[in-house]
Amino acid sequence: MRHCGTGDLARALREAGIAEPPANGPSFALPGDQPRYAPDRPADVRHVDIAVTLDFERKQVRGAVTHRFAALFESVRVVTLDAAELHIEEITLAESGAPLEWWSEGEKLRIQLDRAYNYGEEFGVRVAYWAQPRTGLVFVAPDAGNPDLPLQVWTQGETEYHHFWFPCHDFPNDRASTSLAATVPASFFALSNGKLEEARDNGDGTKTYQWRQDIPFPAYLITLVAGEFVEIQDHWREVPVNYYVRAGREADARRMLGRTPAMMEFFTQRFGLDYPYVKYAQIVPEMFLGAMENVSATTHSYRLLPDQRASLDYKPEAVVAHELVHQWFGDLLAVRDWSHTWLKESFATYFEAVWMGEELGEDQLRIEMRDNLDAYLAADKRGRRPIVYNVYRKNGNELFDRHNYQKGSRVLHMLRQVVGDAAFWRGMARYAQRNQGREVITADFERAHEEASGRSLAQFFEQWVYKAGHPEFKVGYSWDDERKLAKLSVRQTQTVNEQTPVFVTPLDLAFFVPQSDDEKPDGDGFMQPQVMRVQLEQAEQTFYIPLARRPFGVRFDYGGWLIKTLEFEAPADMLRFQLRRDPDTNGRIEAATALGEKGDPDSLAALEEALFSESFWGVRQAIAAALAGRKSERALATLLRALDEIEEPKARRGIVAGLGEYRAPEQSDLAERAAAALTALLAKGEPSYFVTAAAASALGKTRAPGAFETLLRYVDTPSWNEVIRGGVFAGLGELGDARAVEPLARWATDRTKPMDARAAAVSGLRVLAATKRVDQPEARTRAVEAVAFALSDPWEMAAGAACAAAAAWGDARALPALQRIVAESPDERQVRNAREAIAAIQRGDAPRDETRQLRADLDTLREDNRKLRERLDALDAQADGDRKRSE
Numbered sequence: 001m002r003h004c005g006t007g008d009l010a011r012a013l014r015e016a017g018i019a020e021p022p023a024n025g026p027s028f029a030l031p032g033d034q035p036r037y038a039p040d041r042p043a044d045v046r047h048v049d050i051a052v053t054l055d056f057e058r059k060q061v062r063g064a065v066t067h068r069f070a071a072l073f074e075s076v077r078v079v080t081l082d083a084a085e086l087h088i089e090e091i092t093l094a095e096s097g098a099p100l101e102w103w104s105e106g107e108k109l110r111i112q113l114d115r116a117y118n119y120g121e122e123f124g125v126r127v128a129y130w131a132q133p134r135t136g137l138v139f140v141a142p143d144a145g146n147p148d149l150p151l152q153v154w155t156q157g158e159t160e161y162h163h164f165w166f167p168c169h170d171f172p173n174d175r176a177s178t179s180l181a182a183t184v185p186a187s188f189f190a191l192s193n194g195k196l197e198e199a200r201d202n203g204d205g206t207k208t209y210q211w212r213q214d215i216p217f218p219a220y221l222i223t224l225v226a227g228e229f230v231e232i233q234d235h236w237r238e239v240p241v242n243y244y245v246r247a248g249r250e251a252d253a254r255r256m257l258g259r260t261p262a263m264m265e266f267f268t269q270r271f272g273l274d275y276p277y278v279k280y281a282q283i284v285p286e287m288f289l290g291a292m293e294n295v296s297a298t299t300h301s302y303r304l305l306p307d308q309r310a311s312l313d314y315k316p317e318a319v320v321a322h323e324l325v326h327q328w329f330g331d332l333l334a335v336r337d338w339s340h341t342w343l344k345e346s347f348a349t350y351f352e353a354v355w356m357g358e359e360l361g362e363d364q365l366r367i368e369m370r371d372n373l374d375a376y377l378a379a380d381k382r383g384r385r386p387i388v389y390n391v392y393r394k395n396g397n398e399l400f401d402r403h404n405y406q407k408g409s410r411v412l413h414m415l416r417q418v419v420g421d422a423a424f425w426r427g428m429a430r431y432a433q434r435n436q437g438r439e440v441i442t443a444d445f446e447r448a449h450e451e452a453s454g455r456s457l458a459q460f461f462e463q464w465v466y467k468a469g470h471p472e473f474k475v476g477y478s479w480d481d482e483r484k485l486a487k488l489s490v491r492q493t494q495t496v497n498e499q500t501p502v503f504v505t506p507l508d509l510a511f512f513v514p515q516s517d518d519e520k521p522d523g524d525g526f527m528q529p530q531v532m533r534v535q536l537e538q539a540e541q542t543f544y545i546p547l548a549r550r551p552f553g554v555r556f557d558y559g560g561w562l563i564k565t566l567e568f569e570a571p572a573d574m575l576r577f578q579l580r581r582d583p584d585t586n587g588r589i590e591a592a593t594a595l596g597e598k599g600d601p602d603s604l605a606a607l608e609e610a611l612f613s614e615s616f617w618g619v620r621q622a623i624a625a626a627l628a629g630r631k632s633e634r635a636l637a638t639l640l641r642a643l644d645e646i647e648e649p650k651a652r653r654g655i656v657a658g659l660g661e662y663r664a665p666e667q668s669d670l671a672e673r674a675a676a677a678l679t680a681l682l683a684k685g686e687p688s689y690f691v692t693a694a695a696a697s698a699l700g701k702t703r704a705p706g707a708f709e710t711l712l713r714y715v716d717t718p719s720w721n722e723v724i725r726g727g728v729f730a731g732l733g734e735l736g737d738a739r740a741v742e743p744l745a746r747w748a749t750d751r752t753k754p755m756d757a758r759a760a761a762v763s764g765l766r767v768l769a770a771t772k773r774v775d776q777p778e779a780r781t782r783a784v785e786a787v788a789f790a791l792s793d794p795w796e797m798a799a800g801a802a803c804a805a806a807a808a809w810g811d812a813r814a815l816p817a818l819q820r821i822v823a824e825s826p827d828e829r830q831v832r833n834a835r836e837a838i839a840a841i842q843r844g845d846a847p848r849d850e851t852r853q854l855r856a857d858l859d860t861l862r863e864d865n866r867k868l869r870e871r872l873d874a875l876d877a878q879a880d881g882d883r884k885r886s887e
């Protein structure tokens with residue numbers, strides 16, 4: 001599903017200094033959360049028939065839904081459907097039209113059948129109703145801030161939202177075929193699952209689109225998107241592959257979606273199973289966030305669709321691949337319940353990276369895996385949980401987090417290294433073929449890979465999927481020249497408990513061994529290492545590896561495929577070698593970081609040289625960060641030169657971010673030089689939105705005189721997805737200056753501003769809070785009130801950003817607005833955001849402002865001083881007494 005926290009756009013935004021609100025927060029389970037299980041199915045749903053009319057004026061849905069059931073219990077007298085806030089008009093037996101009795105219990109609709117139905121007997125139930133849904137189905141219409149918005153409808157079922165607009169078995173443990181008829185204004189198009197059977201003009205200014213999907217699937221993957229769209233036709237083999245966008249975005253659509261047929265072929269080959277559905281459509285409505293893999297008809301957010309300038313350094317292809325992978329894993333193989341969600345989200349996250357690696361090269365796969373590890377490690381710090389996990393508040397939405405996406409993607413990558421490439425793909429094909437059209441649990445996947453590889457995988461799955469955490473390695477290296485032995489001592493330092501074990505795993509060590517005694521480490525080009533696989537089994541282990549010569553470099557976990565943290569103290573000469581000649585990007589990135597920390601002249605010179613000679617942007621970013629971390633004049637000069645010479649925009653983001661590390665007043669001279677370069681960059685204009693935004697954000701970070709005024713000049717710059725304003729608002733926040741409160745608060749609360757700009761301004765307020773520098777009561781009050789107001793923003797991104805901002809300010813005055821979300825919002829994503837913010841405020845772990853902290857420290861010092869003086873006085877008095885006595 002939705003995919004906001006991952007992928008290229010998220011990375012680009014992060015590097016532009018515009019972090020999206022965190023996807024999940026502190027401890028995983030929050031107070032009151034319970035283990036959840038799939039519901040019983042007294043009767044199997046065989047077919048769902050939906051016939052609805054969309055009333056754009058009243059924002060209402062009106063229609064009838066007929067379920068065909070087959071009894072599964074021995075004797076079924078009552079069937080239950082999920083239905084929230086639906087206005088039921090009549091419920092009848094489908095065959096005879098006889099009215100049936102019904103009643104509501106919370107979000108459950110209980111229907112009394114005309115008689116008891118025995119196991120296997122079939123019957124149909126028709127519900128006529130209307131709804132004005134608060135979620136599940138969204139009406140888009142122009143408003144003051146967004147006058148260009150068209151009239152549209154889109155739906156979002158995952159996880160359990162469809163029962164807010166039609167009655168259904170709203171849980172993935174039942175699959176049915178569907179038919180859906182949507183009546184819309186005659187100029188509109190309506191997209192749903194499967195085959196378009198008919199588009200009928202009703203002669204009254206409306207048109208009815210009739211769709212049918214025969215391969216059964218869970219209700220949450222039903223879709224309905226309606227509006228005025230342009231259709232772009234393509235195909236894969238015999239299967240129609242169509243793209244639907246607003247008029248004028250055709251070129252952007254081709255740019256984003258044009259590789260779809262190639263991806264369909266690629267995944268068909270890899271998964272050993274043809275793309276299963278009669279068509280594949282992708283549609284891009286407004287106000288939709290992320291992307292959703294509805295069966296045969298994916299919905300993408302308008303935010304993912306790049307214009308020409310955005311496509312310079314943002315590739316939406318990963319999301320396209322992600323949703324396509326779900327057509328197999330998630331749709332054809334549906335998860336039985338949300339606790340096994342990784343069987344779709346990890347898969348989509350991993351195989352999108354595999355596709356990107358196929359398109360852009362191995363470096364791309366490695367950097368995405370690296371990003372995913374970092375994302376998981378950050379989430380793990382906030383709350384540890386196993387990947388397979390069933391404790392949550394309501395509908396499983398909160399499980400769609402970095403454990404299920406990023407960590408799981410790393411588990412699959414690791415499984416591939418453990419069993420080997422051929423066995424891995426064989427296992428994937430076996431799993432896909434055997435389980436197509438079924439609900440899956442993790443055991444199905446484990447068994448398929450055991451059979452395909454011959455390996456016992458119980459321990460692998462227990463460690464990485466059913467338990468939580470990861471190994472935290474401390475590794476020491478030494479070379480015994482006499483015996484020609486490399487010694488590696490390995491310690492697992494994680495706290496071992498019921499949740500987190502000592503990990504048993506294979507591990508790849510790599511040694512860069514020269515061919516002769518004359519060979520020098522500073523040759524040209526990559527050097528291939530000797531890679532050997534060893535088995536880790538204990539908390540402490542030492543490996544002695546005989547080598548022909550002292551190696552130029554040594555790598556622990558070559559390829560970087562283990563889920564881990566690593567402290568590996570290597571000598572500077574080995575790191576310098578690694579930075580230049582290790583073919584594994586992980587090795588070059590790790591070397592850059594470590595050399596920056598060492599900071600000796602040779603290491604810095606090596607970093608400077610590599611910044612210009614390195615070919616991969618991911619490593620260049622790491623080098624720029626390592627140099628900037630020195631905060632030296634020399635590093636600044638290097639970064640400024642790189643800004644002149646290096647054009648690749650992703651590397652430029654790293655360089656620009658590095659300039660933001662020079663900060664006034666601590667380093668006024670250098671900060672002003674950095675700020676001058678950033679100001680010049682903004683004035684000159686930069687091809688990339690993201691580099692421009694990164695420059696604005698970095699300028700704020702320098703806190704140089706004049707930065708505030710400069711940033712204000714760019715507040716009115718509109719751009720694709722408001723990326724530039726996002727950077728400007730982040731920069732205003734980074735200033736840590738009370739003067740920034742007013743412009744940010746004004747934009748955050750003005751509903752006549754574009755929705756994405758409001759969301760960006762709220763994020764700016766969060767950044768401002770995180771600087772812990774705004775202590776003035778009036779500024780604080782203005783900021784907190786603006787955040788509290790933004791919590792009620794109808795745009796979910798703005799309200800979500802406001803939850804994160806409320807947590808950052810840590811001010812109890814935001815609590816009532818947060819509690820209102822928990823009590824009233826039907827959107828569990830937002831409820832989770834609000835609950836995390838409430839927990840953070842109540843824990844009081846929100847950042848305290850610096851002044852207050854300094855005052856507290858000063859008080860402690862004064863107290864210590866007073867005590868010392870008392871003791872001195874006492875000692876003096878004692879000495880006096882002693883003297884007197886001795887006199």
Ligand SMILES: [Zn+2]
Pocket residue numbers: 001002003322326344345348
């Ligand atoms: Zn997904």
